[in-house]
Amino acid sequence: MAISSIGVGSGLPIEQILSDLRKSENVALELVQNRQIQETNRFSAYGTIKSALEAFKNAAEQLGKPGTIGAMKSSSNSEAIGVSTSEKAIAGQYRLTVNTLASAQSLTTQGQADRTSNIGSGGSISITLGDGTVQTLDLSGKGTSLNDLVKAINADDKLGVSATIINDGSDAPFRLMLTSRTTGTDAAVTEISVSGNSELQGLIGFSSGGTHSLTEQAAVNASVYVNGSPENGGIAITSQSNQLDDVIEGVKLTLTKASADPVTITVSRDDTAATTAVNAFVKAYNSLQTTIRNLTTYDTEAQKGSALTGDSLARRVQSQMREAIGFSTDSGAMRSLSDLGIVTDDYTIGTLKVDSEKLEKALKENLGDITNLFVGDKSLTKAITNAADPFLRSDGYIASAQEGSTEALKRLEKQFQSTSERIDATIEAYRQQFIGLDKTLAQMNSLSTYLTQQLSMLSNLGKESSK
Template sequence: MGTITSVGISSGIDIGGIVTAMVNAESAGKIARFDVNEGKINAKISGIGALKSAMSEFYDKLKTLTEAETFGSQKVTTSTKDYLSATVDKTAVSGSYQVKVEQLAQSQKVGSAVVADSRSPIGEGTLSIAVGSGSAFDIQVSDTDSLSDIMEKINDAEDNSDVTATIVNGAAGPQLVLGSKKTGEDNLISVTATDSGAGTGLSDTFTMTELTAAKNAIAYIDGVKVESQSNEIEEAITGVSLSLKDADINKTTTITVSQDSDKTKTAIEGFVESYNSLMGTIKDLTGYNADTKAAGILQGDSLPRSIQSQLRGMLSGSFDTSEGSQMLATFGVTTTREGLLEIDSTKLTESIENNQAALTEMFSNEDTGLAVKLGNLVDVYVQTGGVIDSRDETLDQQLDRIATSREQLDARMQAYSDRLYAQFNAMDAIIGNLNSQSSMLLGSLDSLPGFGGKSK
């Protein structure tokens, strides 16, 4: 902390201005060097960040090319969406299927006997309710419970997962309706009422009547009858799942399963686009713009050049498949003079349709696939604690050293400023003392005869 002083009182000199100018002259050059070096380091950190971002995006595209569903996947279309929808997995076989839906699956509903008042007590006892082969759950009914109370107890029961209860106020009066949450003929509702109090009110009331019959879904696939407990049919056609939505035995839906070449092509196009973007980023970071006379912020840095060289070398190589050695160019992906990739769309489509086994092996073979090897290379750089993170850490340490040097310079300049103030203040005090002595001497001389004073 600097010394608080009144400066220049005796001398009239601007001591504060002189000290500030001397301190600035001493520190300006060093601060300028700090600013320049700090700017360069921050620019490099920004450049390294841009490089890592482009490589991470490229890595994501490579991962897609290592996934089995990218190659050999199937797609499905339906001639109409009115009666069903369909999905496929990789086991589906290309082909066409004619489907008619005769009947949708339906859940059963049963009703209790009609009562005079849904809020009047029914009778004491136990209700045991089950759906199909599932475990039954019990409802304890007190002698004060009404039909509404019983409805609430059924719906709130912790071990009830299969039944919903509601009261329907029909023309004859209110009755409790139980509905199964599961469709199909195997999921019938059973209700057993056991009276424990006087009378048979509970058992009489809960002699259930079927209101809506349970039904299985019925469909015909190429003339073959298929039944299902639900409206989801998953095993009738290999690799194809059907979700039934409506029924009309006179309407036919054509299901077509075919190879999903678009998925493979899109993945390869994404890989090429991402690679070219990465190469563009490296060019911008390391190149020189003759028009603007500006160099890239990582020009001369070996890291991006090494990455570029390794990637290009790997892409230009050949890869072993069960159909022999293959290169990217075999499938319509070639390298331009600028080192970028370009796609012959027609050739790539033909390769996907006619030579997909070799294409799949070339990209995604677990040991030798191009996408696998590229992914392993890129991961060395972009993973947490990888090469790029290490470079960032080194640059951060350089910034820390500059910050420390700034603090040390500030401390030295403060000490220098204090020393200058002390020296100038001492000088000002001496001048003040001399001025005082001079005034006293002149006063004394003025009082002497013959030195300006009056003679007697």
């Protein structure tokens, strides 16, 4: 007797039984999946700690930069001079008069009626600059129209000039204009000569101080007086550009326009840079400690741990960074963070807080000691860097831990696959056994029905014979 659906022959809920058996077998898969989730969370948690540790290290390194502690700020009372400072700047006030701005030279040819027709043929252009350098542009096999000259000149940065075409609207409107790429007399053209093309020589030939057909706008050097004119004890400064980097040590001056009135440049201490860096340092440290605490806590009420509960690596990062910030120098009034007003917060666990007033006073009165604490090979910054690097390196402790998690996830994936295959095989074996049972019970039920029918017939024959 053919069975179209298991359970029909026996009357048993075999599909439900198989489903319940699979649920029971799947408990093993759930255990593997839970371990996969835990290991994935562990991998992610290591990355979170690494990011927080990198941020803390970077904040410490910012404190260790020479331009942070004892930073200088500058100001100008006129838009004629822009000003910025470096860590080398020294506090003071200066008066500068901008006599002239540096400008670039320009040379313009006579007008031409056509910008596309060749001017002679070939040739070689030699350009001599004010600093004595000579550059050559070979036009052999190239066009010599104004358009071609612009393209060839602009394609060669070594020539020291840029080219463009000016249209003045006249009958011969097209003029070739050559402009020095930088300002000042050193970058100005002193001579242009063309060999092998007399027509082109006649158009662009140039000799400073000699006879030529070009219109020149001469280059000018910047001229500045510092603290008055030389006649009044001041200093005269000339520059090829409008940016003066070395006139006042550590101060960069950008000249924007000439000014008959002196411009006052003020350079002074800027303790806000140090204060900002200190607060950023404390914030980064507290963030690291909070991150580790959140990733390692255990919820006693829910009886559930976090991603790194009991993890030794996380605890080691925490303890070693605490130890690093306890660094102190062996001299001076500001030997440790606590001397600056950076102390442990009594209301939190393991975090820091800043006494702003104490910090401000320390910066004003003990700048040298604070610099010694944060800057150099024997400093708090260096101690933190040395403590953090073994964890942060590409082959460091955190990378190794993440690699271990990755390998564990690979093993768990294989275990999940093999367990899943085993469960499928087990359920299939059960299915085959139930099919066999179903067939057997169906046959027994059929035989039972047959015997019942036969006995009923015998009973009826007996009743008829007794009549």
